Amino acid sequence: MAYWIASSPHDHQQSKTSALMRLVIYATIPGIFAQWYFFGWGNLIHISIAITTALVSEFFILSLREKNIRSQLFDGSAILTAILLGISLPALAPWWISVLGSLFAIAIVKQLYGGLGHNVFNPAMAAYVMLLISFPVQMTSWQPPLSLMALELDFYNTVSVIFTHYTQQGYSVEQLQMHVDGFTMATPLDTLKTSITLGKTVEESLQTPVIGEHFGVGWQWINAAFLAGGLLLIAKRAISWITPVTFLFTLFVCTFIAFLLSPDTNASTMFHWLNGATMLGAFFILTDPVSGATSTKGRIIFAALAGFLVFVIRKFGGYPDAVAFSVLLCNMAAPLIDQYTRPRTYGHK
């Protein structure tokens, strides 16, 4: 007979980090589905490439660090990072973009900083920014919504484009991005930015097929799908509602004020909310606990700062979207925010 000794508490809520990660992964499914529906197979192929690379690199580094591979490899964190990276990559980017990206995310941003729980930056966003700065051409190989494309793009053609830059028929990525009317299509945010630089008003800029009737063909639904996934996470208490709400609210306030001041040069709040990576950022990136702030007050400051930065960079910056940059900047500020938002301990003044 042996006695079993442990420290209290002996009871434990049956939740696990890996279960949490799994839940977040499930919550991305609506968004991925919307992406697939409007943009075809591109992102799904990138997601699978990224997951494979992430798992392989994680395995190697864990064995180099002599860690327990079995428990850490499948804790879901590497897979989640790869998924988020795959979602954010342009659908027609070459295959090595996602390989490089997830290698960078796992090996450098995550493991070199000490592995799960020790990374300063969000690995997916850090990798995205690295790719955006290093390979600007490949990182703008956005694919227009399937409905607007002049050419048909099925699964095999997508694979072919990603791995060889050409479809089976020999069309290049650039040709694929052509509209039926013969001009190159970009993302709505990109289109808006370019048009405003050219001196058009917002209203005029929005008169393109890429944007369609509302806020961007496909994009609005993708964002709505991520919003739905995010609400699921909040309902399951996997993430705190404070971060996304504060983020979206700040973005709303900034864009609304700007819109009121100058409607010709500023897009509406709804345009900002439903374009680019806004919802993905709000519910899946900013809520990453590792690189975010921890206290409630800290989370509010963290998310508000992110919202403000997204607006500022979208409005004044050189890049069309800003979620990745503002997330990284906020990651840097997180320890400081934590330092200054420590709650008052019971019985202390």
Added chain:
Amino acid sequence: MTALIAILILGLIGLAFGALLGYASIKFKVEGDPLAQQIDELLPQTQCGQCGYPGCKPYAEAVANGEAINKCAPGGDETIKKIADLMGVEPIAMDESHEADNTPKVAFIIEEDCIGCTKCIQACPVDAIIGATKQMHTIITDECTGCDLCVAPCPVDCIEMRPIEKTTRNWQWDLESIPVTEVK
């Protein structure tokens, strides 16, 4: 003329700053050797002399003057780390001539063997032994620093160092050390 004025002005400025510096050096003069004192505060104050100095303070002064920081056996690696932190140097391993074992111990006099020679009393750096000539001596356990200095002078070898007994009061939540009974 211009050069002269320049020289004059610069000279005056020099004088002014010189005066300021002189004043500051008097005003903010540091008394004593703060580093040695800080180091002394980190040392365990066993006054054991294992470092080769007659007490903790002399060793602290020596460290402040460049002596190796790894000579304090009772303090162990923790003290080395603290001193290294204070002095901004890399912590180094304990001097090899010292025993690695620095579990806290106190001296114990085997009373039936004690002949009352008072030699240990003279050796104790903290006056933690009481007794008189030809009377049995005993250790004030609470005052004993475990420095080991009384063991050598004893002519009848009746002093030994015993590890401090573990009680529920000084137990440190070391679950590994709990004697779990294995019953068959």
Added chain:
Amino acid sequence: MESVIERIERGQFWPFHGGINPPEMKFLTNEKPIRSLPLPEKLVIPVQQHIGEPGDLLVAVGDTVLKGQALTKASAPLMVPVHAPTSGKITNINLHVIAHPSGLSELCVTLVPDGEDRWRKRHITENFHELSKDTLIEKIADAGISGMGGAGFPTHVKVNTQAQINYLIINAAECEPYITADDLLVRENAGTILDGINILDKVLEPAFILIGIEDNKPLAIEALRRQTQDIDKIKVCVLPTKYPMGGEKQLIQALTGQEVASGVLPSALGIVMQNIATCFAIAEAVISDTPLIKRVITVSGQALSKPQNVWALLGTPVSFLLKQCGYPEQTKKHIIMGGPMMGFSLASDEIPVVKTTNCLLAPSEKEIPDDNIEVECIRCGQCADACPAQLLPQELQWSAKAQDYEQLNKLNLFDCIECGACAYVCPSHIPLVHYYRVAKAEIREQKLLDIKAEKAKQRFEARKARLERDKRIREEKHKKAAEARKARMNSGTKEANKEKSAVAAALARVQAKKQQKAPDDDNQPNDNDKSPVAAAIARAKAKKAAKQNTTSKQKPIADDDKSTRVAAAVAKAKAKKAQASAHTKDDTPDSYTDNTQKADSVDTTEQSPKSTQAENDKKARVAAAVAKAKAKKAQASTPTQDDEPDSNSKDNTQETASVDTTEQSSTSSQAENDKKARIAAAVAKAKAKKAQASAPTQDDEPDSNSKDNTQKSESVDTAEQSSTSSQAENDKKARIAAAVAKAKAKAKAKKAQASAPTQDDEPDSTSKDNTQETESVDTTEQTSVSVETDNDKKARIAAAVAKAKAKKQQKNSKAN
């Protein structure tokens, strides 16, 4: 205060931060009545079951005690007595494993019940309202009541507060899962509990009495409401169920909205809290004179077939209780004393239950799995959300792992109440509370060590100051004495001479005694009057000898060959020395010295074989010692002489004196008295020390001739002593001698060093050089004498001494 009561009457309470809602699991036991158990085979009653000091034992092994009889008595305020839970016989008083997370043992009284359950005489109090406050407190103290909620703080201390009490809070929250002991106790004994509350009311005189109880105990709430409906002062406060509602600070906040400041007792806010089970015990103690000998314990867990609340006698082994509640035989035992959140697992089922034990938990493997592996913290912040003290558990955890105690203090680690809410919610399964406990223990230990270090420092400084003072006083005394003697000696040549010869005679006597004594003492230690002491010394010596043997084995066993060899070695050393000193002298303009020295070294070599043949050991040795002493003396006096051009005559006297001594000592070598000899030896040693100490002072004085004389005689003593001891066959003495010799050598070296520069400065130091020659010759003699003896050890020592001397001289020459 009014608003607080108004809010309570409206059923509104203040929320506290954090908290969790673990599965309550109270259904296992809350539908069955409290069961009474048969007497166990034995009871093990720990002497200390509370916070504070254990009481003084009143019983001995073999005593027969009655039920309720005190086993210990309190002689200090923080002592609480323990009582015999039933009548029986004390069979043992020894260390036994106690109910503590460490599984350590403490003093326990083992009682074997006689089955009769005979009470001691009891005095029933009809109406406690007639009793005074002090009497009530005394009764509580005598009944051995300490807090029964968990901490076990002596109740009589807690209720004996001088502060004005606004609220007496009765804690019936029982927020831990599984535990229903208080619930059942209230349901079955609400009347007695009300008596207890009334007694506390009389003692504390609070403005209001608030009974805090969670809303998951409807029957208990009803019972309390029924009892207290006519009493305006008592409010039954039904609180929402949330762990840790029963924490003292949390309950106070929930009921009154006030926060107890860190490091302050609730009484500072005019609040006193008592557990409801303690109220029951108080009523029993005051009214029916029943000390605290039993309590309600929830024995629960899904591993049991009959989980139930039981009335357990204090001291009942856990195994008995578990058996009564149907604990199956299983390979892996997981028994928790206390609730699942704050209880501790037991290392043995022989542990007895104590006053603070409210629950025994025997969970099944499924219920509380133990396969949770800690993974990395992902900073999810759920712990901070759950913490009722509003701490930052994850940051605490990092600092605790990094042992950054300063940061831990900054993060208010010591405000952690160890409720376990953070570890409960942690998705990474980090045993946070355990890290905090370890860190807390470490910090507490560190604080104690700091205090100890500070004390040690003070004691060390005090001792140093004392020694310094003593030394100064001694020096002054010596100086005075020396001056007096000098004055006397210098007053007239005749008298001075007389005195000198008297001293010499005394010395000779002493020496003779010593010679006799040494072998005697060592060979027949048992014949001595001080036989125990001698025996002890002998034992130690034997030990040391044994130790030494191991070392000496490396050296070949000495015989005559050996001594010659040693002699040769000594000669070599001498030669070296001489050479070394020759170096020194090279600097002096007088090359004449060089010659002498060289000649001297030749002499030495010759002398050593010669002396091997010497036959009268003792005399020769004595002579050698004396000579050595003389040499020393000479050396010591040289600096002085150098300063005084006209000290020649005095030197002469000195020589004569020493010659005298030599003669006398040889004559008196037949003296036989042991004891005197030993005393003399001690005196000599002391003198030697003194001499050494005073040496520097002499150097400073130009006219210290007479002192030099004294010093000479002293050194003679020392030399004698050393030779005597070298004669002895015992190791220890030999070693001491070696040490003395070494010390001498050191001293000499020092002096030589001091004198060397002087020589260099003075071209006409021939006389001094001469003395030095003599010295080295003497030394040779001495060494050779020791060589003669058959004892190899002596020889070795001598050799070592010689070597040391040689080394030193070499060093000196280098320095020069």
